[in-house]
Amino acid sequence: MSRLRDGDRVLLRMPNWLGDFVLAEPFVNALHERAELGRGATTLVGSARMLGLFEGRFPVLERLPLRVDEPENPRTWRGHDAAIFLNGSFKSVVCAWRAGIPNRCGLLRGGRTLLLTGGGVPARERGRAALGRGRKGRRPRYLPRPFETVCQELAGWMGVTIARRRPLLVPTAAALAERAERVAEVGVDLARPYLLLNAAGRPGSAKAWPAARWLELIRRLQGGSLPLVVVSAPDEDEVARRVAAEPRSGVHALVDPAPELPELLAWTAGAAMLISVDSGPRHLATATGVPAVVLYGSTDPRHTADFLTDQVALTADVPCAPCHRERCPLIGDRHLACLDALTPEAVVDLVRGSPAGSGV
Amino acid sequence: MSRVAAVRRLVVRAPNWVGDLVMATPMLEALCAAPRFERVDILLRAHLAPLLADSPWVDRLVPIDSSAAERAALTQLAPDAIVLLSNSFGAAWRAFRAGVPLRIGSALSGRRILLTHAVVPPTLGGRRLPVPTAHLLRDVTALAGVDTPELRPRLYVRDELVRTVRAELESAGLGAGEEYILCCPGAAFGAAKLWPPEHYAAALDELCAETGARALVGGGPGEEALMNAVAGMSRTGAVSLAQHPRDLERLKAQVAGARLLLVGDSGPRWVAAAFDVPCVSVMGPNFPELTASSLENCRVVRLEGLECAPCLERTCPLEHHRCMRDLPPSQVVAAARELLAGASA
Numbered sequence A: 001m002s003r004l005r006d007g008d009r010v011l012l013r014m015p016n017w018l019g020d021f022v023l024a025e026p027f028v029n030a031l032h033e034r035a036e037l038g039r040g041a042t043t044l045v046g047s048a049r050m051l052g053l054f055e056g057r058f059p060v061l062e063r064l065p066l067r068v069d070e071p072e073n074p075r076t077w078r079g080h081d082a083a084i085f086l087n088g089s090f091k092s093v094v095c096a097w098r099a100g101i102p103n104r105c106g107l108l109r110g111g112r113t114l115l116l117t118g119g120g121v122p123a124r125e126r127g128r129a130a131l132g133r134g135r136k137g138r139r140p141r142y143l144p145r146p147f148e149t150v151c152q153e154l155a156g157w158m159g160v161t162i163a164r165r166r167p168l169l170v171p172t173a174a175a176l177a178e179r180a181e182r183v184a185e186v187g188v189d190l191a192r193p194y195l196l197l198n199a200a201g202r203p204g205s206a207k208a209w210p211a212a213r214w215l216e217l218i219r220r221l222q223g224g225s226l227p228l229v230v231v232s233a234p235d236e237d238e239v240a241r242r243v244a245a246e247p248r249s250g251v252h253a254l255v256d257p258a259p260e261l262p263e264l265l266a267w268t269a270g271a272a273m274l275i276s277v278d279s280g281p282r283h284l285a286t287a288t289g290v291p292a293v294v295l296y297g298s299t300d301p302r303h304t305a306d307f308l309t310d311q312v313a314l315t316a317d318v319p320c321a322p323c324h325r326e327r328c329p330l331i332g333d334r335h336l337a338c339l340d341a342l343t344p345e346a347v348v349d350l351v352r353g354s355p356a357g358s359g360v
Numbered sequence B: 001m002s003r004v005a006a007v008r009r010l011v012v013r014a015p016n017w018v019g020d021l022v023m024a025t026p027m028l029e030a031l032c033a034a035p036r037f038e039r040v041d042i043l044l045r046a047h048l049a050p051l052l053a054d055s056p057w058v059d060r061l062v063p064i065d066s067s068a069a070e071r072a073a074l075t076q077l078a079p080d081a082i083v084l085l086s087n088s089f090g091a092a093w094r095a096f097r098a099g100v101p102l103r104i105g106s107a108l109s110g111r112r113i114l115l116t117h118a119v120v121p122p123t124l125g126g127r128r129l130p131v132p133t134a135h136l137l138r139d140v141t142a143l144a145g146v147d148t149p150e151l152r153p154r155l156y157v158r159d160e161l162v163r164t165v166r167a168e169l170e171s172a173g174l175g176a177g178e179e180y181i182l183c184c185p186g187a188a189f190g191a192a193k194l195w196p197p198e199h200y201a202a203a204l205d206e207l208c209a210e211t212g213a214r215a216l217v218g219g220g221p222g223e224e225a226l227m228n229a230v231a232g233m234s235r236t237g238a239v240s241l242a243q244h245p246r247d248l249e250r251l252k253a254q255v256a257g258a259r260l261l262l263v264g265d266s267g268p269r270w271v272a273a274a275f276d277v278p279c280v281s282v283m284g285p286n287f288p289e290l291t292a293s294s295l296e297n298c299r300v301v302r303l304e305g306l307e308c309a310p311c312l313e314r315t316c317p318l319e320h321h322r323c324m325r326d327l328p329p330s331q332v333v334a335a336a337r338e339l340l341a342g343a344s345a
Helices: A018-023 A025-036 A048-054 A090-098 A110-115 A147-157 A173-186 A211-221 A238-245 A261-269 A280-288 A344-353 B018-033 B046-052 B067-077 B089-097 B133-143 B159-172 B197-211 B224-233 B248-256 B268-274 B329-344
Strands: A010-013 A042-047 A062-066 A082-085 A103-107 A118-120 A124-127 A195-198 A228-231 A251-253 A273-277 A292-295 A311-314 B009-013 B039-045 B061-064 B081-084 B102-106 B117-120 B180-184 B214-217 B260-264 B279-282 B298-301
Touching: A010 A025, A010 A090, A018 A025, A018 A048, A018 A147, A018 A280, A025 A042, A025 A147, A042 A048, A048 A062, A048 A261, A082 A090, A090 A103, A090 A110, A103 A147, A118 A147, A147 B133, A173 A261, A195 A211, A211 A228, A211 A238, A211 A344, A228 A238, A228 A261, A238 A251, A261 A280, A273 A280, A273 A344, A280 A292, A280 A311, A292 A344, A311 A344, B009 B018, B009 B067, B018 B039, B018 B046, B018 B133, B018 B268, B039 B046, B039 B067, B046 B061, B046 B248, B061 B067, B067 B089, B081 B089, B081 B133, B089 B102, B102 B133, B117 B133, B159 B248, B180 B197, B180 B248, B197 B214, B197 B224, B197 B260, B197 B329, B214 B224, B248 B268, B260 B268, B260 B329, B268 B279, B268 B298, B279 B329, B298 B329
Parallel strands: A010 A042, A010 A082, A042 A062, A082 A103, A103 A118, A195 A228, A195 A273, A228 A251, A273 A292, A292 A311, B009 B039, B009 B081, B039 B061, B081 B102, B102 B117, B180 B214, B180 B260, B260 B279, B279 B298
Antiparallel strands: A124 B117
16 A cells, blocks of 8 residues: 555546446545645646536645646656546546556556556455346456446555545536526526436436436426426436426426536536436436436446445346446347336336335 | 356454454345345454344354365355455455365455455555555455445344443443543553554543543553543542453443544444544554544544554564554544534534
């Protein structure tokens, strides 16, 4: 292990996936507390888009935002005593090595193990597949675990204590203003709570609930006591566009443009409940204390199995799931069976069965 | 029939230490609530059963007081699967010998070959790295197809017992309505985890002077001398509970009613976590990473920079015990102040 010493300047390479980025916030907070106590500065390196979620927070932390397709630059990484990698990239570790950072820690997986000086081999599973989890993974069968667990353990090996486990994100005043502007455009009554539907998903993805299912769900939920607000990501907005094209009372779609992350955070924070596939925005709900119904297709619930007291998971008990693949490898009747098994009726039942959605 | 449907009767083998058992309560709750199992029984050492009294799953408890009794219970219950939340080789061996078809647990203590489903914790250079026990328990439970919603420990205590214990504390010297700081200086693990009684007394004196609370010194069987020593060295009238009724059920009520718990690296720390009671835990020979969960209302205080620590030994092999002796009360008091300030904010 390569524990941090007092005075060590730390470079924290943030995850590239939105969900992991959000779940790493407690680690960032712990390093901020360390810096505030004068025990050593920290620089955050990550996507500029995602670092925007920390705007107005962590004033003593430096930031090195990366624009889209911008490579990591060893020159800007020089002068740090330790680098901690919360992403899985080999290139990031090479960059730290080229920058002369002596203490390079992360999960020891794949080729980057050769360039890391500390960290640990991730937990693994052996023997038969976990009950109800479908197929065994490929060797070496790393154990699916919540990302915040990984952060907590990696921090512990570095000598950093994370006291607050639950991620916390706060919408900025600017994001709330953007939401207010959008409200005026789409006609949502913010005096009433609303259901937020994250109907995103790359076409053909094994995580993306089919558009027809989303539209059926919207049809079943509309007219209830809570208005519906449908969001999506750019290039994943088929459902939102179809909703926008056919105006219905009490159903609003945020398109043209799709909200950027800060605005999406503001919408999430103000929602009574989020309905989402297992993707990054569901973790915005975790970080803002908003209840959620999460639809799992190909992903293993164990990867995100924490802070579930206000989240309800809908999973399908099919023999091939979870496979954790982006594209379904099966054809015919078994193609996307994990998503097919998730019905709008089941989602409605979960929403209405929860305290937040009982009035729906 | 799917693998899930094939498992109708489940046995959970609970951990053997108080702290580990309390850490396991969220997993016990999740397993008992899982609709896929027709029946869930919890095997645990008989002396620990009072800790889970008043819990919703109390009727699932199967207390055992010997290895033979454990094996007999397994044979009688004839489960389809066992979830081993105890990491001992013996628990896995007895499950294997009893013919339990699916044996789910962590691959520790040389028992990997006895398990059908195993979690291998993170390693470095082939050696196990310290990770929070609560994480490992959750990983094992997930191999049974059950996700644990959160890691916050779950303990329950009935109102009647709370009132009874309060009355007992008042008969021991606590004033009516008076707040108290509870100190549990003992450690069943071994002498290496004991902070000197004079340090406990000094910390209690300072905290009581600042808060106006009374100090009560509790403990388990065999810890009476230590309890009396701490109370005897106190200059602010700390009360030893050595001569008063004490058991695990009462411990829950005592901790739940405390303003602060001051404890070593031992079980009561987790009881405090279950009841959201601020807690300062003094740690010496243990890896802090092994217990790095439920820290929202707990501060672990230890001496940094000692080459011999942590050693995980039950008694100090170097006979100086510096990890505990050199840890000043002022550090503990500072941690307690921070917690109490946060609690009142």
